Amino acid sequence: MSDSKQTISSNVAILIPLEFSPKVKQILIRKNIYNDELRPKRISQKLALPIDGDFDTLTEDLCREIPDILGDISIEELVLEKNSPKLTPAQLMSANISIWLDGLKHQNNKQILLSYLPQKWELLGDMVLLPTISFKQKEWLELFSHCSETEIYELWGVICDSLNVNRLGRQQPISDDIMRTSQVELLLGQEGWVELLDHGVHFGFDATKVMYSSGNVTERHRIGNINMEGEVVIDAFAGIGYYSLPMLVRSNVKHLHACEINTNSIEGLIWGAKRNEVSQRLTIHEGDNNITLANLKNTSDRCHLGILPSSERVWSLALECLKSEGGWLHIHMNVAEDKIASWVEDTITKLEIITRNIGRQWKIEAKHLEKVKWYSPHTRHVVLDVHCSE
Ligand SMILES: C[S@@+](CC[C@H](N)C(=O)[O-])C[C@H]1O[C@@H](n2cnc3c(N)ncnc32)[C@H](O)[C@@H]1O
Secondary structure, three states: OOHHHHOEEEEEEEEEEHHHHHHHHHHHHHOOOEOOOEOOEEEOOEEEEEEOOOOOOHHHHHHHHOHHHOOOOEEEEEEEEEOOOOOOHHHHHHHHHHHHHHOOOOOOOHHHHHHOOOOOOEEEOOEEEEOOOOOOOHHHHHHHOOOOHHHHHHHHHHHHHHHOOOEEEEOOOOOOOOOOEOOOEEEEOOOOEEEEEEOOEEEEEEOOOEOOOHHHHHHHHHHHHOOOEOOEEEEOOOOOOOOHHHHHHOOOEOEEEEEEOOHHHHHHHHHHHHHOOOHHHEEEEEOOHHHHHHHHOOOEOEEEEOOOOEOHHHHHHHHHHEEOOEEEEEEEEEEEHHHHHHHHHHHHHHHHHHHHHOOOOOEEEEEEEEEEEEEEOOEEEEEEEEEEEO
16 A cells, blocks of 8 residues: 555545634534544635544534534535644644634735744643743734734634643743742733642742743752752752752752742742642741841751852852751852863862851862753853862
């Protein structure tokens, strides 16, 4: 049998006017009778959407849900091509948006519009966050100016269906305030609370209010893999518990002090602690860590300093928080790729000076440097593990 014969078969489809196709497709998906193994086919000003299963009352149901479609539907047997079995989510989104574009009355340059579609996004539970620039190009803005609210709403629905999620947001630049407030714009969905599971750790937070960096996933796993049994640990920039929760759940710390200034992040942290059943081993210190760290002097075996671009302003406080016998610091920093080696040397020198100034006689050693991710074309987000010992 030739390839072409394998990909073509005779099948049942519902023929509807192009402009109703996104709405009808959503209804077919909801009723579980959309046949996504076959490709929709445009026939003049109509679209044939493949269906299977029980469609006895489909025509009446559609007329009830979309009164304007009355009399313009037929169910027919047609020859349709098989969908490529290996459509990536981005390809599926493009194919479905192409159908949506065909259904619009307003003329549009489909090829250009489709060429701007996002190729990557952030998946947070049942929500997808599109990159900042998505659907903001002048061609898309010009098209939206001719679309009704319903049509735009349908587009967000088409994207959600393609990516198999219920809610859609668009990233806005993370604000430069110290709280790193998230400015996600919710395109589809009522509220921004998301819950996700990462390496056995549950996280929950409002994506429209706080940031979550999926790019730090390897570092979250690495920190969670370090055995901290019996240790008292400080997380000086705890956020929703990006590192605090893996340390509590996986590294098995005895007690964790989480410093955090943003009440929205603390809401997530409290939720995560309950969900992971670690609340008993967690103390949250709300407020500016310039003050809260000062109350934790000589208490800890380890201090985690997870803030970018630099945590240098609290290095002295962090060293003072370690027990008299010393301990560990995990220092996050953005560093130019070609300056990483000299930055490590400088950092150790600075820590040695601070150590002497606070009256400690410790040996300060750089034990490991982790390159977490590219922050910008020449700058890396790195983490330096520093050991302080008598
Ligand atoms: C970058 S976020 C933490 C992100 C997380 N560590 C990560 O890498 O994904 C930094 C957190 O530090 C908190 N923060 C910033 N300055 C602070 C301060 N002076 N005292 C306490 N928390 C602070 C912010 O509110 C934010 O939740």
